Amino acid sequence: MRIAVIGVGRMGVVHAGTLAALPAVDVLVTDVDRDRARTVAEELGVEAGGDVADAMKASDAVVIAAATDAHAPLVHQAADAELPTFCEKPISLDVASTAEVVAHVRDAGIPFQMGFQRRFDGGYRAAHDLVAGGGLGTLYVVRMAGHDPAPPHEAYIPVSGGIFKDFSVHDFDALRFVTGQEVVETYADGAVIGFPVFEKYGDVDTAVATFRLSGGAFGILSVTRHDPLGYDVRMELLGSGDSVVVGWDARMPLRSVEPEGTPAPADPYPQFQARFAAAYRAEMEWFVELAAGRRESPCTAEDALEALRIAVACDRSRAEHRPVRVEEVG
Ligand SMILES: NC(=O)c1ccc[n+]([C@@H]2O[C@H](COP(=O)([O-])OP(=O)(O)OC[C@H]3O[C@@H](n4cnc5c(N)ncnc54)[C@H](O)[C@@H]3O)[C@@H](O)[C@H]2O)c1
DSSP states (O other), rough: OEEEOOOOOOHHHHHHHHHHOOOTTEEEEEEESHHHHHHHHHTTOEEEESSHHHHHHOEEEEESSOOGGGGHHHHHHHHTTTTOEEEEEEESSSSSHHHHHHHHHHHHHHOOOOOGGGGGHHHHHHHHHHHHHHTSSSEEEEEEEOSSSSSTTTTTTHHHHOOOIIIIHHHHHHHHHHHHOEEEEEEEEEEOOOOOOGGGGGGEEEEEEEETTTOOOOEEEEEEETTOOOOOOEEEEEEESSSSEESSSSSSSSOOOSSSSOOOOOOOSSHHHHHTHHHHHHHHHHHHHHHHHSHHHHHHHHHHHHHHHHHHHHHHHHHHHSSEEGOOOO
């Protein structure tokens, strides 16, 4: 099977590298930055494609890892070409154009997988299985933390969509995936506390949100653009039958201040690539099976739309200082 990886920046290189290591796959990389495509192709020992249309014509499936604003047009193009498609998150930053893509993907009937890699992380999967198997009993509360080690560079801030759409969207998808419940209502707030540059773009560096879930449980999220100890992504679940946490291992960037407590790890997760390396590999391996018609999509375009609607509800709640029901959003 020949797979075109479109856009080979930070994420595209990771995905192209995973695919290049699979014996059943030939990889072709393409990027609007032709030099970049050539360099990556040489480094990975794969083929460099020409423009996107040619790359699609020459391929059996596509992995879209280009910049965010290119995702929706590229998925439309792939759907027209009837190609199995993997799309990095998000499909787009607005609900209307995401819904158009969802409809096109559905009408074209192409196999489609979103890049919410946490669904392939061992911890999130174990939590999902525990909830689904009844081991957690009645779910009371889910507490999520998403702490980036350092803010992105300034040029990224205005095109990111803001902290909820850019970063927390992974937590929103994970919340739905693990609990099997939908977010009914949110109340969110945020502020610029450490990095004034976010103010220029109406964004924040620190935010919080609470959620009412369809099954009766509550969710709580904290999200920051700076964590002095590293990249910290956690989800704690408390139910009538158990109390568990995702993301607590020997590299968790957190230290106890108890006299006998656990000190800061020597080798904390520095960024998302390290924390989710295995999950990124697993999602690509799954996509190859999906493209071959041997598996179902683990994360659909509809899932991307739902995560985006929660992010939009959080943005609205923050802006208007009021609880927002997700059904208000598109
Ligand atoms: N799943 C995750 O954990 C995760 C992590 C980081 C980024 N992402 C997503 O991955 C996408 C890429 O992020 P990145 O950090 O790799 O960005 P990046 O800026 O490092 O790379 C983007 C690449 O896309 C290329 N490009 C832009 N428009 C294109 C087009 N129309 N056709 C072909 N190539 C095009 C650029 O030249 C660049 O090389 C973003 O949408 C981002 O949201 C996901």
